[in-house]
Amino acid sequence: MKVFLSGFGTVGQGVFEILLLKEKYLKDNYDASISVVGVVDSSSFNIDKKSLCGFCVLATKTNSGKCGPNARDGKPVTEIMDMTDYDVLIETSPTDIENGGEGLANIRHALASGKDVVTVNKGPLALEYPALAKLAEENGCILKYEGSVGGAMPIISLCHTALAGQRIKSIRGILNGTCNYILSRMDTGLPFSQALREAQQLGYAEADPTYDIEGIDAASKVAILANSIFDRAVTIRDVSVTGITAITPEAVAMAAERGMVIRLIGEVSDDRLEVAPRLVPKGHALAISGTLNTAQVLTDLAGPITVSGRGAGKHETASAILSDLISIMESRK
Amino acid sequence: MINAEIHVLDIPGTLIRSLEPISSCGGNIVGVVHNRDRVIDGRIGVNITFSVGPDELEKIKATWEANDVVVARVDSIVETHSIDYLIIGGMPSSAVEKMIADSKVPVHSLYVRSSSGAGSKVHTVMVSIKAKSQDDLRSLDDYIGKACKKAGAACIRGLD
Numbered sequence: 001m002k003v004f005l006s007g008f009g010t011v012g013q014g015v016f017e018i019l020l021l022k023e024k025y026l027k028d029n030y031d032a033s034i035s036v037v038g039v040v041d042s043s044s045f046n047i048d049k050k051s052l053c054g055f056c057v058l059a060t061k062t063n064s065g066k067c068g069p070n071a072r073d074g075k076p077v078t079e080i081m082d083m084t085d086y087d088v089l090i091e092t093s094p095t096d097i098e099n100g101g102e103g104l105a106n107i108r109h110a111l112a113s114g115k116d117v118v119t120v121n122k123g124p125l126a127l128e129y130p131a132l133a134k135l136a137e138e139n140g141c142i143l144k145y146e147g148s149v150g151g152a153m154p155i156i157s158l159c160h161t162a163l164a165g166q167r168i169k170s171i172r173g174i175l176n177g178t179c180n181y182i183l184s185r186m187d188t189g190l191p192f193s194q195a196l197r198e199a200q201q202l203g204y205a206e207a208d209p210t211y212d213i214e215g216i217d218a219a220s221k222v223a224i225l226a227n228s229i230f231d232r233a234v235t236i237r238d239v240s241v242t243g244i245t246a247i248t249p250e251a252v253a254m255a256a257e258r259g260m261v262i263r264l265i266g267e268v269s270d271d272r273l274e275v276a277p278r279l280v281p282k283g284h285a286l287a288i289s290g291t292l293n294t295a296q297v298l299t300d301l302a303g304p305i306t307v308s309g310r311g312a313g314k315h316e317t318a319s320a321i322l323s324d325l326i327s328i329m330e331s332r333k
Numbered sequence: 334m335i336n337a338e339i340h341v342l343d344i345p346g347t348l349i350r351s352l353e354p355i356s357s358c359g360g361n362i363v364g365v366v367h368n369r370d371r372v373i374d375g376r377i378g379v380n381i382t383f384s385v386g387p388d389e390l391e392k393i394k395a396t397w398e399a400n401d402v403v404v405a406r407v408d409s410i411v412e413t414h415s416i417d418y419l420i421i422g423g424m425p426s427s428a429v430e431k432m433i434a435d436s437k438v439p440v441h442s443l444y445v446r447s448s449s450g451a452g453s454k455v456h457t458v459m460v461s462i463k464a465k466s467q468d469d470l471r472s473l474d475d476y477i478g479k480a481c482k483k484a485g486a487a488c489i490r491g492l493d
């Protein structure tokens with residue numbers, strides 16, 4: 001299987017590393033190989049119609065900041081994609097939640113050209129899921145996005161595969177590790193601003209943390225879950241969003257007196273689409289501390305099912321991409 | 334839902350027989366707890382939780398009394414649904430209580446506690462509400478959400 005990698009930052013490089021690490025595993029277990037035939041970053045690209053040398057591309061990126069010898073010179077990624085033959089586009093360029101950015105154009109282009117797509121870029125899905133799913137169907141393509149919600153936490157395939165046959169009544173979850181880290185630190189008495197600064201120093205929060213702390217990142221995941229699991233044709237603009245900036249140490253202390261903690265919870269059901277801070281009883285599955293993502297799926301037959309995992313990270317997120325690639329490989333056999 | 338405390342003779346078979354009037358009236362027994370370790374005047378205490386229509390309850394009591402079962406206590410248990418809120422900013426506890434009264438939604442019980450931060454302009458109020466139905470809670474939730482927004486207060490809801 002030939003793949004084209006759009007975006008070569010933390011996740012993109014993680015994918016290439018994992019494909020190198022798992023080369024023998026793929027051969028032994030699936031009698032298959034996955035070759036990267038194109039890579040693009042913000043300023044350069046690299047193409048080999050047969051297979052790019054992973055070690056070489058990774059080393060070039062580390063040494064020069066560029067993924068290859070060719071300058072993009074303003075070329076859109078779609079034009080570069082057309083320079084080579086590939087089966088699957090892996091979309092790992094930055095999330096643009098306003099208009100989908102280049103990632104949206106790339107996904108549309110790949111699907112319209114009959115290529116399968118794996119994306120961890122949330123923007124295109126949070127804004128255009130119904131149109132992209134329709135485009136994929138019309139062109140007989142597979143669109144996969146496990147890593148776009150909760151990184152390594154396998155929530156999408158859990159709902160579609162393991163819970164097949166059950167009615168999913170609701171999904172509630174901690175979908176942003178940065179907010180959960182800040183709120184966990186506030187449990188120990190830190191004020192919001194100090195907990196945020198600590199999260200930034202540890203690399204959990206961006207220099208501009210707006211998307212995380214205002215609940216926008218979690219809302220994009222809620223929109224994806226609503227479309228994918230609940231068949232609701234919605235966008236991030238339909239999600240009611242409240243962030244965590246108004247939470248005071250006094251509020252945290254009063255919640256603790258009543259045996260509760262405050263957590264930023266994303267919730268999807270047939271009639272609710274929301275991200276908001278909520279009071280969660282201590283000991284509840286969603287009262288966890290730290291940076292993990294956790295989701296509780298409420299089903300009609302099995303009751304609540306809880307899944308948890310690392311919401312971000314190079315190999316963690318790349319692991320979700322690998323499982324999507326294997327699933328496509330199996331479907332295309 | 335009814336919770337009854339009865340005392341039956343400590344003789345094999347009486348416990349089962351004391352439950353019969355409930356099932357024969359179409360009642361639904363939810364729980365039975367008896368204490369064999371404490372025998373008083375040859376009788377043991379049995380606590381029964383069950384649901385039954387109001388007319389049937391009188392029949393059950395009459396059957397028990399006619400069969401030498403002592404009825405010590407019969408209470409009705411009201412099933413309630415609860416939700417908690419933390420309201421930050423803008424609203425002192427008196428305003429929160431007024432807001433809930435203004436909603437006109439029947440509330441079974443209400444707990445309101447304000448932060449002790451005297452002199453602080455930012456009030457933090459913890460509210461715990463019990464209502465008789467989920468529908469009542471939903472109406473209240475809607476009302477509280479809108480009222481807090483209007484007052485510029487942040488409203489943190491419990492997990493319902």
Ligand SMILES: NC(=O)c1ccc[n+]([C@@H]2O[C@H](COP(=O)([O-])OP(=O)(O)OC[C@H]3O[C@@H](n4cnc5c(N)ncnc54)[C@H](OP(=O)(O)O)[C@@H]3O)[C@@H](O)[C@H]2O)c1
Pocket residue numbers: 006007008009010011012040041042043065077091092093094095102120121122147148151311312313314317
């Ligand atoms: N990091 C995670 O753990 C994680 C988890 C879940 C989902 N995601 C999503 O995965 C995506 C990538 O995240 P990341 O952490 O890898 O980000 P990153 O480290 O910032 O990498 C982004 C990459 O995209 C490249 N790029 C920028 N603009 C581009 C464009 N217009 N076209 C093609 N490539 C472009 C960048 O180029 P340069 O290298 O030249 O700057 C860089 O290689 C994001 O959408 C993010 O939301 C990430």
